[in-house]
Amino acid sequence: MNATEQASSQRVTVSEALADSKILIRVLDQWAQADWLRWLDVEVVRFLWQQTATSDPASPLLLLAAALCSHQNGHGHACLDLAYCLEDPDQALALPPDRPHGQPDVLPKDLLAGLTLEQWRGHLAHAQLIDAGTGNAPLVLVDDPARPLFYLRRFWRYEQAILRQIEKRLETSAGSDGINAVDPQKLRSILDSLFPDAEDCDWQKIACANALRNRFAIITGGPGTGKTTTVMRLLIALQLAISSDRPLRIRLAAPTGKAAVRLSESISSQRERISREGDDTSLPSEVTTLHRLLGPIPNSRQFRHHAGNPLPADVVVIDEASMVDIELFAQLLDALPDACRLVLLGDKDQLASVEAGAVLGSLCARADAGHYSASTIAWLTSTTGQQLPASVQSSDGQPIDQAITMLRFSYRFGRIPGIGALAGAINRQQDSLLELFDGRYPELQALRLQTSSDKAFRQLILDPDNGYGRLLKILSQQPATTGSRQGAEPSIWDSWAQQVLKAFDGFRVLAAVRRSEFGTIALNQRIESILRSTGMDSEVARYDSPALSSETLWYRGRAIMLTRNDYNLKLMNGDIGIVLPCPDAEGRLRLRVAFPGKDGDAVRWVSPTRLQSVETAFAMTVHKSQGSEFAHTALVLPGHDVPILTRELIYTAVTRASRQFTLVHSDPDILARAVRRRVTRQDGLNRAYS
Numbered sequence: 001m002n003a004t005e006q007a008s009s010q011r012v013t014v015s016e017a018l019a020d021s022k023i024l025i026r027v028l029d030q031w032a033q034a035d036w037l038r039w040l041d042v043e044v045v046r047f048l049w050q051q052t053a054t055s056d057p058a059s060p061l062l063l064l065a066a067a068l069c070s071h072q073n074g075h076g077h078a079c080l081d082l083a084y085c086l087e088d089p090d091q092a093l094a095l096p097p098d099r100p101h102g103q104p105d106v107l108p109k110d111l112l113a114g115l116t117l118e119q120w121r122g123h124l125a126h127a128q129l130i131d132a133g134t135g136n137a138p139l140v141l142v143d144d145p146a147r148p149l150f151y152l153r154r155f156w157r158y159e160q161a162i163l164r165q166i167e168k169r170l171e172t173s174a175g176s177d178g179i180n181a182v183d184p185q186k187l188r189s190i191l192d193s194l195f196p197d198a199e200d201c202d203w204q205k206i207a208c209a210n211a212l213r214n215r216f217a218i219i220t221g222g223p224g225t226g227k228t229t230t231v232m233r234l235l236i237a238l239q240l241a242i243s244s245d246r247p248l249r250i251r252l253a254a255p256t257g258k259a260a261v262r263l264s265e266s267i268s269s270q271r272e273r274i275s276r277e278g279d280d281t282s283l284p285s286e287v288t289t290l291h292r293l294l295g296p297i298p299n300s301r302q303f304r305h306h307a308g309n310p311l312p313a314d315v316v317v318i319d320e321a322s323m324v325d326i327e328l329f330a331q332l333l334d335a336l337p338d339a340c341r342l343v344l345l346g347d348k349d350q351l352a353s354v355e356a357g358a359v360l361g362s363l364c365a366r367a368d369a370g371h372y373s374a375s376t377i378a379w380l381t382s383t384t385g386q387q388l389p390a391s392v393q394s395s396d397g398q399p400i401d402q403a404i405t406m407l408r409f410s411y412r413f414g415r416i417p418g419i420g421a422l423a424g425a426i427n428r429q430q431d432s433l434l435e436l437f438d439g440r441y442p443e444l445q446a447l448r449l450q451t452s453s454d455k456a457f458r459q460l461i462l463d464p465d466n467g468y469g470r471l472l473k474i475l476s477q478q479p480a481t482t483g484s485r486q487g488a489e490p491s492i493w494d495s496w497a498q499q500v501l502k503a504f505d506g507f508r509v510l511a512a513v514r515r516s517e518f519g520t521i522a523l524n525q526r527i528e529s530i531l532r533s534t535g536m537d538s539e540v541a542r543y544d545s546p547a548l549s550s551e552t553l554w555y556r557g558r559a560i561m562l563t564r565n566d567y568n569l570k571l572m573n574g575d576i577g578i579v580l581p582c583p584d585a586e587g588r589l590r591l592r593v594a595f596p597g598k599d600g601d602a603v604r605w606v607s608p609t610r611l612q613s614v615e616t617a618f619a620m621t622v623h624k625s626q627g628s629e630f631a632h633t634a635l636v637l638p639g640h641d642v643p644i645l646t647r648e649l650i651y652t653a654v655t656r657a658s659r660q661f662t663l664v665h666s667d668p669d670i671l672a673r674a675v676r677r678r679v680t681r682q683d684g685l686n687r688a689y690s
Contacts, residue, residue, distance in 0.1 A: 012105040014113075017060060021049055024060040027111075028067050030104035041070040044152070048138065052128055061123035062130075064111060066139060068093060069150050078159060078326055078356045078683035079142075080150040083117055092682075094643050121148060133160070142684065149684060155356055158330040159684045162359070165333035169216035169342070170399040187212065187383045190240050194233040201386055204230045207405035209383045210376075211343055212237055214403040218321075218344045220364050222423060223629075223655045224412020227345045228266040231317055234343065235283055238315060248314040250284045253293040255323040255353075257572035259627030260287045261596060263319045289572055290318060290328060294335055296567065301327075305335035313340050320627045321346035326357030326683070348406075349427055351652045352681055354623055362685035364404055370394065371401035400689050412658065418444040419654060419661055426651045431672050437663065445662040447634075451517065453526070457664070461509075461530050466632045466660055468527070468618070471503045472534055475557050481583055493582050494602035497594035500578050501603070504559055508630040509619040510653050511638075512645055518638045518666075523619035531557065531618070553616070554579055554591050554608045561617035561624065569606060571595065574624060576617055579608065622653045633657035636664040637671065645674035 017024045028045055031037040045067045052058045069080040075094060085092045089109040124130055124141050131137040133156060140156040142149040151159075187209070195205040204226050211217035211234050219227050239248055252267070254260040264287040271283065293311070295304030305311045316336060318324065321344040324332075336342060344360065348367060352358035370392025372380075377393050380386065394401075410420055418441025425433055437446035447456055462469045477499075479492045509527065513519040532555070558579040565573050577595040582605055584590050593611060595604040619636070635653040637645070650671070654661055665671060 014106055014110050017106055017111060019060070021057060021060050021063055024063055025049065027104065027106050028063075030106075034104055036104070037067065037071050038074055041067050041074065044070045048129055052126070056126065056128060058126060058129055059123045061115070061120060062126055065120070065124060065150050066152075068108070069139075069152055072682060073152060073155060073356050076352060076354065076356055076358070077681055078151070078155045078685075081147060081682040082120055082150055083147045084682065086112055086115060086117060086120070091643070117148070124150070147687075149682070149687075155326065156684075158326045158357075161330040162326065162333060162685065163688060165330075165336075166216060166363075166400065168338075170214070170403060184382050187237075187241060188385065190237050191384055194237060201388065202384075203405065203407045203409065204233070205384050206380055206386055206388065207407060208234045208237060209380055210403070210405045212241065212383075213379060215341050216403055217342070218346075218360070218363060218367075218404040219407065220346055220348045220360070220367055220404065221407030222347055222349065222410055223658075224410040224420075225407035226411060227407060228263065228319070229270055230407065231343060231345055232267060232270045232283070235315065235317075238341075239283075249312055250315045250317070251293060251311065251313045252284050252287045252317050252319070253290045254287065254319040254627065255290050255328075256320070256574045256627045257289055258574050258576070259320040259323070260289050262627060262629065263287045287319075290324065290332065291565070291572075294331060296565075298567065303331055303335065306331070307334050309335075310337045311335050311340070313337070315341045315343070317343045317345065319345045322348065322350045322358075322360040323353050323626050324359055325353035325355035326359055326685070327355065329357070329359045347655070349648065349651050350655070351623060351626060351648045352679060357683055357685070358679070358681035359685065361679075361681070362683060362689055363400060364406075365686060365690035366398075366401055367404050367406045370406070371397040373397040373402060376402045398689070416443045416659060417441065419657055422661065423651060423654050426647060426654065426675050429647060429675050431676075433671055433675065434663075434668050443657075443660045445660070447662060447664045448666065448668075449664060450666055457526070458530050460634060460662065460664070461527055462534070463507075467507050468504075468531060470506055471500065471557070472531065474499050474503045478581065481587060481589060491602070494597075497578070497580055497582075497603045497605075498596075500580060501594060501596055504576075504578055505628075506631045507634070508625065508628070508632075508656070509634050509636060510622050510625050510656065511619055511636045512622060512649060513638055513642060514621060516638050518636045518664075520619045520621055523636060524616040527618040528558075528616065556581055556591070559617040560593060560611070560614040561620065562611070562613060563615055564613040566612070569610060571606070574627070577604075577606070622649050622656075625656050626652060628656060629658050630656055631658055632660040632662070634662040634664055637666070637674075639666045641670050641673050643677070645670065646677045646679045647675045648679045650674050 012023055012027055017027045025042070025045060028037060028042045032039050032042045045063045048058055048066055049063055065080060065082070068085065071093065072080050081092065089112050093108055121143070129137055130139040130141050132143060133140045138153055140151040140153050142151070191205055191209055194208070195202060207219045207230050211219065219230055221227055235250055242248065252263060254263050267285065267287065271285070297304060313336070318332070346360045348361055348364035352361055371394040372388070372392050374393065376397070377388055380388060418436065421441065422433065422436050422444060425436060434446060437444050447460060449457055461467050464470060464473065477496065479496055509523060511518060511520045511523055514521055516522065556579060560577055560579065562571050562573055562575045575595060577593040579591055580594050581589040582592045591608060592605040593608055595606060597603045633653065633656045663671070
């Protein structure tokens with residue numbers, strides 16, 4: 001046993017860890033070995049300790065705060081809320097994790113036991129490592145007496161940049177491009193032409209008017225409330241209201257490739273439906289990912305567009321804004337010209353971004369109640385003719401409240417009321433959710449299983465109409481090979497691949513976690529076994545390329561998802577394809593991955609050997625499903641309660657379904673506990689805007 005192993009094997013006590021920073025770092029090493037922390041979290045602490053070891057050594061409690069802060073960043077929080085951490089360490093930190101791989105000598109709650117907020121704050125007084133944001137120290141303490149927040153400086157800078165940019169846009173939002181100079185009656189006429197059948201309190205019309213008034217605007221609402229319809233009419237209204245010798249430069253973007261495709265499809269259909277006088281050819285049709293919009297620089301966190309090289313745009317619209325983290329949002333704001341309008345679209349009740357921050361949720365913390373000032377109400381009434389309910393007016397409205405409109409009626413769920421009723425019950429945190437699965441709503445089904453080997457699970461997967469049975473049917477209709485992929489031949493294979501991709505998008509299995517019997521890894525293995533038992537890949541040997549051995553996971557019908565961006569292939573994290581045979585130039589069938597086409601292409605064919613970071617995607621996490629929609633969604637809950645099961649996660653899973661939702665569970669109490677648990681991201685934006 002070497003010296004490091006011997007040191008690691010020695011048991012550590014709480015008093016030793018709190019008395020000696022070297023021993024505390026040994027405890028952190030144990031946590032990382034047990035997968036409680038990331039090794040990155042430990043290296044942050046090691047760096048800070050080395051910076052001060054010979055001058056003013058950082059205390060163990062300071063280093064512990066830094067480790068926990070870095071850990072929180074990895075779990076979606078922008079900072080460490082010291083008071084919350086002391087009140088309930090297990091809940092605040094999600095440590096130990098649900099299923100720890102080991103049992104270190106000391107637990108986080110052991111190190112914090114008996115510690116007061118004042119005592120911990122005293123240990124964070126270190127001039128070299130910590131300041132209040134005024135210097136360049138690596139750590140920042142926002143020393144609110146009641147709830148101090150502790151940051152790694154990078155995340156504190158992002159928050160401050162967001163707060164400054166939004167404040168500046170709200171101060172200058174009205175009128176600098178001529179909207180306020182327009183006769184209110186002209187605006188009223190424009191809006192009346194775009195919303196000819198508006199009823200009392202048409203929130204789409206109100207949202208359009210409110211976004212006309214503000215240089216920074218948010219339109220939030222659940223599925224089917226008409227966010228895309230509203231923003232398209234907003235863009236038309238802007239073109240008509242602003243006198244200019246050129247069309248507005250409008251850019252549309254979404255956080256992921258899948259969300260961008262969905263927005264593009266929605267906009268195409270909206271362009272056909274929107275009726276107005278004149279020509280709408282100046283409206284945009286291209287949608288890109290947010291990263292593409294900003295211009296990624298390879299091997300860098302920076303983008304080509306920033307304050308020194310702003311985006312050439314007059315209006316930027318971001319869809320699925322709930323998925324945008326604070327770093328990306330700060331970089332977006334930095335890249336916008338001062339005169340550019342920014343419109344965010346999204347559902348505030350969905351899951352927040354995987355990375356740090358909950359930007360949309362924090363900004364929309366008061367959206368339900370409106371909090372509109374009397375002047376806002378008066379302006380909206382004069383330009384829309386709509387009478388807003390008294391409940392949305394408030395004397396304590398903040399500037400951010402005046403820029404937000406919440407769409408409150410879902411058109412999607414009129415024909416399938418069960419999914420809407422379930423989504424509403426989740427947001428109201430009702431305990432009796434399973435009562436909605438009693439048969440009154442045929443679109444809601446509940447399946448109670450003990451294991452994924454239950455016969456009922458196989459039936460769910462192979463259902464010919466609402467499961468992957470439809471996918472199997474289309475796969476069986478593979479075109480006959482008549483020669484090389486020349487002439488009309490490619491269109492036959494492209495058409496088939498499109499049908500396969502469409503069939504796959506008709507159903508999706510979602511899970512809350514990756515690991516466990518009901519996690520995505522095990523579920524994908526089980527679903528693969530079920531599908532392959534039907535003979536789905538029985539002829540796989542015919543298609544094997546020399547580079548693809550029979551040991552590989554590449555087989556006909558396999559659904560795969562990229563887990564990293566591939567800018568060379570122009571494929572993004574979250575893009576989904578299906579492995580299919582396709583004839584090469586000599587007419588030999590080779591396995592290729594078919595992805596939905598872009599820029600007018602029917603389908604994109606990519607060799608599996610070119611794809612580096614992929615995973616099977618018959619089942620995917622709810623987080624990965626954001627920005628997607630499926631006719632039928634089946635949510636598989638884990639067999640025991642875990643902290644990740646929250647109201648937002650259940651709501652997001654349910655609202656991915658457009659026609660049918662199936663709940664797969666083994667314990668009804670798990671669902672009830674989940675909807676009572678809310679995601680609470682620790683950040684300064686929530687404090688500023690709630």
